[in-house]
Amino acid sequence: MYSYSLLEPDCYYIVQLVEDAPLTLIQVKVVSDYAMYVVRYENEMSMQWVKKTDKIFDIVELLSDEAAQKWLNVYTNNEESFYGGSSDEL
Numbered sequence: 001m002y003s004y005s006l007l008e009p010d011c012y013y014i015v016q017l018v019e020d021a022p023l024t025l026i027q028v029k030v031v032s033d034y035a036m037y038v039v040r041y042e043n044e045m046s047m048q049w050v051k052k053t054d055k056i057f058d059i060v061e062l063l064s065d066e067a068a069q070k071w072l073n074v075y076t077n078n079e080e081s082f083y084g085g086s087s088d089e090l
Contacts, residue, residue, distance in 0.1 A: 002059050004028075004036050005052035012063040012071070019057050025071070041075065 007013055009028045016023055029047075030037035040046045063071065 002056045003052060004038070004050050004054050004056060006059065007036070012068040014060040014063065015056050016058040016060060017056055021057070023060060025063075 007026075007028045009031050012025060012027050014023050014025055025041040027039045027041075028036050029039055031052075035049050035051055038048060038050050040048070
């Protein structure tokens, strides 16, 4: 068991939040004294505050900058396909 307090801001992590759950990509955006604002990239992106002491079953991997950029390119392209094009196609 791990806690959110181990995670660094602006880094992308592949985590398993609870045992036997699917893997989830998360990114810490803001850190306060007792909490963190976290983005979860699942079927839909969600954002929420969590306590630093909240548990994570497993931190599988800290993505390298290169891997995070490759993932972001794929994620952005999938969103554009789903929503009918990029915002710069006006």
